Amino acid sequence: MMAEAKSAIDLVHVSKAYPGEADAVNDVSLSIREGEFIVLVGPSGCGKSSVLRMIAGLESPSRGKLFLYGKDASRLEPKDRDIAMVFQTHALYPHMTVRENLEFALRMRGIYSAAEIKERLREAIEILDLDSILDRKPKHLSGGQRQRVALGRALVRKPKIFLFDEPLSGLDAKMKNQMYVELGRLHSRLQATMVFVTHDQNEAMMMGDRVVCLSKGAIQQVGTPMELYSHPANDFVASFIGNPPMNIFAAQWTWDGLFFEKAAFTFPVSEDFRRRFANVPRLLVGVRPEFFTVSNASPTAMAVTVEVIERLGFETLIYAQCNDQSFVLRVPPAESFFVGEKIFLSLDEKNIHLFDISTGVSFL
Numbered sequence: 001m002m003a004e005a006k007s008a009i010d011l012v013h014v015s016k017a018y019p020g021e022a023d024a025v026n027d028v029s030l031s032i033r034e035g036e037f038i039v040l041v042g043p044s045g046c047g048k049s050s051v052l053r054m055i056a057g058l059e060s061p062s063r064g065k066l067f068l069y070g071k072d073a074s075r076l077e078p079k080d081r082d083i084a085m086v087f088q089t090h091a092l093y094p095h096m097t098v099r100e101n102l103e104f105a106l107r108m109r110g111i112y113s114a115a116e117i118k119e120r121l122r123e124a125i126e127i128l129d130l131d132s133i134l135d136r137k138p139k140h141l142s143g144g145q146r147q148r149v150a151l152g153r154a155l156v157r158k159p160k161i162f163l164f165d166e167p168l169s170g171l172d173a174k175m176k177n178q179m180y181v182e183l184g185r186l187h188s189r190l191q192a193t194m195v196f197v198t199h200d201q202n203e204a205m206m207m208g209d210r211v212v213c214l215s216k217g218a219i220q221q222v223g224t225p226m227e228l229y230s231h232p233a234n235d236f237v238a239s240f241i242g243n244p245p246m247n248i249f250a251a252q253w254t255w256d257g258l259f260f261e262k263a264a265f266t267f268p269v270s271e272d273f274r275r276r277f278a279n280v281p282r283l284l285v286g287v288r289p290e291f292f293t294v295s296n297a298s299p300t301a302m303a304v305t306v307e308v309i310e311r312l313g314f315e316t317l318i319y320a321q322c323n324d325q326s327f328v329l330r331v332p333p334a335e336s337f338f339v340g341e342k343i344f345l346s347l348d349e350k351n352i353h354l355f356d357i358s359t360g361v362s363f364l
Contacts, residue, residue, distance in 0.1 A: 007070070008034040008161060008193040009055060014064035016050045016217075024050045026217040027064070034069075037187050037194045039208035041201055042240070047217040048197045052163050055195060056085050069160070084154035085163040088170060091150060092138040098149050099134040105153050124152040127189060128182070144175040148182065155186070164196040168203065180206055201241050205229070213237050235360040238286045238353060244317060247327040249285045250357065253278055258285060258352075263325035265302045269349045277354060277363060284360070286353035289317065289330040292345045301344035306337050320345075 009032040016025035025047040032038050040048040053059045054066060057078035066074045068081060092101050102124060106117045125131050128148045138146055147167060154162060164183075168176050184207070187194055198204055204211045205225040213220045213228060213236075221233040232238035238246040249260045257268040277283070295301045307326075308319035316331050320343075329345065337343065354363040 006034060007031045008036070008068070009195070010065075010067040010070075011051070011054075012065045012067070014051075014054065014061045014066060016047070016054060016059065017062040023062075023217050025054070025061075028214075028217075028219055029064075030212060030219065030222065032193060032195065034193055035191045037196065037207060037209045038212060039196045039198060039204040039210075040212045040214060041198055041204035041208075042214035042220075043199060045216075046214040048199075048212075048214050049165055050217075051214075052085075052165055052195060052197050055161075056083055056163055057081050081161075082159050083161045083163060084157050084159040085165065086147075086150050086154050086167045088166040092146060092153075094138050097135050097137055098130060098141070098152075101138075101149055102130075102152050102156055106156055120156045120158065124155045127155065127186065128152050142175070143171050144178055147171065147175075147179060151182070151186070155190075160193060162192055162194045164194065166198055167196075168198070169200075176203075183207065202243055205241070211241075213240060215240075231362075231364075232286070232353065233362055235284050235286065235355040235362075238355070238362075242288065244289050244328045244330075246286045246288050246353065248355075249287070249325065249327075250282070251285045252282045253280075260285065260302075260322075260325060263302065263322040265322060267302070267347050267349075268300050269352075273349050280354075280356070280363070282357050283363070284355040284357050286355060287327075287347060287351065289328045291351035292329040292347060294329075294331060294335065295344050295346040297344045298346075301346045303342055303344055306339055306341045306343060309337060309339060318343075 011028050011030045014025060014028045015023050017023045028051060040051060042048050050059065054061055057076060061074055065072055073081060093104065096104065102121055103117060106112050106120060128151060130148060130152055133141060133145055168179050171179060196207060208225055210222060211225055211228055212222050215236050221228055221237045228237055228241045232241065235248055239248055251258045251260050253274060254266055257266045259266045302322055304320040304322040306318055307321050310317040314333060316333050316335065318329050318331060318337060320327060320329060355361065
C-alpha cells in the first residue's frame, strides 16, 4: 500500500512487540500531512514514544509498514531519513560551548563546506535568539536555554521532519510557556513537519494542529484539539482531555429522566432525547465542568455541597459532593461561594455526552 504524496509520514497497521510483553503499539494507522504539527498524547506506557522511535528509525515495526513521503521506510537507517529528534534530556556536550555544540552535528556529517556551516549556524542563532550565549558551556545555561540549544542542533541540519520526545517535561511552568511560543514561531517560520510527544494534555491542546490520543498502545481518537474536547470518541478521551477533565457518571434511565446512580438524583430530559437512547438501560454520562449551571432550588436542580474551592483568578473551580458522587464544576470568578455551602445545579441535555458503559464508546 502506497502512501498519498501529500503525506509526510504514514503508519499502516503498525505494531511493536517486545519479548515477553504485550504489544507496546497495537495496529496503529496514522497519516501525518507535510507541514503539520501533530501531538501524540497519552499516559505513561500508552505507546507514544515507541511510535516516535519507529518514525525516527531507532526501532523497527514488528508488524505493519512505515512510509516517509510515500516510500517504504520500515527498515531504513535513521541517518537516511532526513529526520532530527529532540529528546527530553538535552544531550549537549558539556565540554563544548553553545557554538561548538551547534557546529558539531554538521561537522560530523562531513558533507558541508565551512561557508555552509557558517550560514546554517547564522540562521539557527537568529531564529532561536542564541547570540548572547554562544560562548557559554551547558552548565552555565538555564533549562530553557539548554532546550533552545538542543533545538538549534536539530535546526542546523534543516531536516524535513522534526521529532520531539517530551522535550519540555523538565522545565518549570514559566520556561514551558516560553518554549510553547518558541516552538510555535519555529513551526510557522519553517513550515516543517513536526511530531511532538507528551503526557501533558495541556501541551497537546495548546500546540497541536491535530492531536492523537493513545491508550494501551492503540489510537483512541485523532482530531483537532477542539474536536477531542467537544466530541470525544470514548470515555477515555473524555476523561483524559480537558483540565479539569470531563465528569463521568454511571446512570440509568427512568420515566423521569437520567438517574445518576451515585448522586441518587434524576436529571430531567426531553421525551425525544430519552426515546433516542432508551434501549440502553445503563450508560455513562459525561459533563464538562463548565456545563453545570448554578441555579435556584427546585425539584429539577441537584443539591450539592461545596467541598473545595480553587480560585485561579480567571475562573473558579468548585469540587462538590452529592451523596456518593464527587465532581467538579467551573464558575465565573466573580461568583462567591464558601466551603460547606449547599448549592443547586441544573444541566441542559444538549451538553450531555453519553457513552456505552461496557465499551466506553460515545453514542453521540
